[in-house]
Amino acid sequence: MYQIGDKIVYPMYGAGVIKDIEEKEILGETRSYYIFQMDHSNMQVMIPQGKTDGLGIRGVVDSDTLEQVLEIIFDGEPDLSVNRHQRYHLNVKKLKSGDIFENAQVIRDLVYLRKQQKISTQDKSLLDNALQILTSELILVKGLTEEQATEMLNKKIS
Numbered sequence: 001m002y003q004i005g006d007k008i009v010y011p012m013y014g015a016g017v018i019k020d021i022e023e024k025e026i027l028g029e030t031r032s033y034y035i036f037q038m039d040h041s042n043m044q045v046m047i048p049q050g051k052t053d054g055l056g057i058r059g060v061v062d063s064d065t066l067e068q069v070l071e072i073i074f075d076g077e078p079d080l081s082v083n084r085h086q087r088y089h090l091n092v093k094k095l096k097s098g099d100i101f102e103n104a105q106v107i108r109d110l111v112y113l114r115k116q117q118k119i120s121t122q123d124k125s126l127l128d129n130a131l132q133i134l135t136s137e138l139i140l141v142k143g144l145t146e147e148q149a150t151e152m153l154n155k156k157i158s
Contacts, residue, residue: 001049002018002034002052002059003018004018004019004020004021005017005018006018006059007059007060007140008036008052008057008058008059008060009057009058009059009060009098009100009133009136009137010036010038010045010047010055010056010057010098011055011056011057011095011096011097011098011133012095012096012129012133013038013041013043013045013133014038014040014041014132014133014135014136014137015038015040015060015133015136015137015139015140016036016037016038016039016040016136016140017036017037017039017140018034018035018036018037019035019036019037019044020034020035021033021034021035021049022035022046024046031048031049032048032049033046033047033048033049034046034047034048034049034052038136039139040132040135040136040139040146041132041136055098056096056097056098056099057098058098060137060140060141061100061137061141062141063141063142065100066100066137066138066141066142068101069100069101069103069104069134070104070156072101072104072105072108073104073107073108073111073156073157074108074156075108076105076108077109077112078108078109078110078112078113079109084120084123087109087123088120088122088123088126091106091109091110091123091126091130092126094106095126095129095130095133100134100137103130103133103134104134106126106127106130107127107130107131107134107157110123110126110127110130111127111157114127131153131157134153135149135150135153136149138152138153
């Protein structure tokens, strides 16, 4: 169970803070919901309590773990034996897992491919999403502004 003020990551959306816990009646059923605020996208999401594990929601990582994740972006190369469609589905699965290390692998692989060749619009969109998710966590863990976090990541992937 999370509490008000907890910093969490919602896969495919990014990191934010639980601002409130409210009971809502939806379709005749009363449930408790986390009110999750993502300042980087100015979006608020209601997440049913008890469903967080199934959605891949996790607490933000600590600063040391984040540094390890940033190193992954430089370590290794993508599996070039898979075709574009297989790669896309594998990358979506990695992002949906909520695992920050898998998110970093998606960034690493797509940045590598982007440097070697032009990547598809789908891959570009996936890379942008993966970068936004990592940027939002950087903001919360390191206490950076969005501009500082974006600049920090851009330096690493350039």
